[in-house]
Amino acid sequence: MDFSSIDPISLIVSLMIAATPILLAGLGELVVEKSGVLNLGVEGMMIIGAIAGFAMAVETENPYLGMLAAMGAGAVLALLFGILTQFLLSNQVATGLALTLFGLGLAALLGHSYTGIKPPSVDKLNISFLTDIPVLGRILFNHDAVVYFSIFMVFVLWWFLNRSRAGLVLRAVGESHDAAHSLGYNVLLIRMLAIMFGGAMAGLGGAYFSLIRVPQWTEGMTAGAGWIALALVVFSSWKPGRLLIGAYLFGGISVLEINLQIVGVGISPAYLKMTPYLVTIIVLVIMSSDRRRASLNAPASLGRSFHASH
């Protein structure tokens, strides 16, 4: 066993890459759930983002236009979910699952002519005097723009949910839509905006897969990342800061597990692979063991349909 062959800097860099798509999608879903809507279609919106971003990037040879397209495509799919659940009052769980199925199928169809193509590459930040700092330079100052955007969004969302009036209104809608409605807030409008924001973030997370993490399009390439993002939202007890920690922890475990295998540590990879899920379950158990704490964090109206007539 020779641990010296593991380069801690590459390890940290690759864990950030592994964590970014689930962090983005998780942040989007966090806002959606804070508004009282449960959208299980994250995986579907991610895969649509992956193909839309890929296609646009290839056609225009500009990855950033691709990312915008991915956000747009994710938001459009989310809009569909919003219309069905908010105006037609369909069941949110079933509609979310259907959205994932629809997204996977539609992405496969759209992506047919895009297999085997190389997308334009995304530049990494490279500022000579910063990037050349030993150790920290590569960890902090040598990423693509999306990594910085995802971390920036953690702060923005923390501020939005805790310090801004709009964020407090959004949370009020998520806690008690009837009370918010009686105060004169437009529950449906607020929820629709949150849902579309969630879709845009999931779409960008998907594009991170097809443009940066793997750079290629293959059917079903998000391979369950949307579900991990959903679990992370619960894991983080609906707090952006904890979501960042959770995403990096998850990315870290999955990258470390591979590196430990190469070095030859005698732990079965099956155990390491279980860890993130086990941790999520443990957090769920701890949260649900204390009713007061759980009710402080989980939006009280989560998953409940709102209809103004009652």
Added chain:
Amino acid sequence: MRLIKTMAAGALALGLATAAQAQDPYKVGFIYVGPIGDLGWSYQHDLGRQAVQEHFGDAVETSYVESVPEGADAERVITQMARSGVDMIFTTSFGYMDATINVAEEFPNVRFEHATGYRVADNVSTYSARFYEGRHVIGLIAGRMTETNTVGYIASFPIPEVIRGINAAYLAAKSVNPEVEFKVVWVFTWFDPGKEAEAANALIDQGADVIMQHTDSPAAMTIAEERGVMAFGQASNMANFGPTAQLTSIMDDWDPYYIARVQAGIDGSWVSTETWDGIGPGMVAFAPFNESLPAEVVAEAEAARDAIAAGTMHPFTGPINRQDGSPWLAAGEVADDGTLATMDFYVEGVTGDIPQ
């Protein structure tokens, strides 16, 4: 979630299969472990299905269900397909083995063809390709080409098929480069481009300059191209993803086998068989060798390929010891198919443990 997807897909296959009963064509179903667009394993099987459809035209009707998880889900999807009135079902992944046998007991009149397994029944045949023959050839190239003497290997599940591949590639690489070392990563999935890319990156970070994969997506090839190392494709020609990186690719060609088996089914001459074909009959083929390869390396690889095809050379020829040093094959002795089919040990020199 996947469960619902496969249920939906199964229901769809059911609908498709019953739609055109009037002409009463011979119905053939396929179960794939990945999406047909994986550009690897499932893609290659679907090319086989298309070849069947093209060959028989209206006389045969094919249907398929993709992305069927191995395990309990598989049994239900296969049952649904059998119930929908198909005459023959190809289940194209090792993990469908028990499910195939169970369903076959319930539907004695349906013929089953299970890929890469070892359990047969009166109405269940097995078929597989001797991929280890291909692994021997790429092992030779890897041994010659590596400069860091480190070959990274992305393995899926610890099943005989995969272990055999690692052993065959290692023995060949070692025979031309005694210094060579293999680093194996088990990703426990056939298809997860993100995971496969991560594994490739980690292997390259830890010094591998040649990447071999036993997973189904071209993600590792893309990473190898990006990071400027060499790699071998899997199941399909992945040169699009790594024009510089791909030295060659082991390609699966199922077309002739599928056409022959469907023909046998139509004729009524179908009997349960265990097919294990290699380079000779054309079930294992190679993508064009990369032009950057030195002529003598290509010549050596081609010579090995031709010798295996002609049957004059076997990749597992003694003396070979097991990993723990105990003798397996004496000098000149050739491995028998039974041992190869159930191989659950590394040969001497491969480091690390096989996960249980």
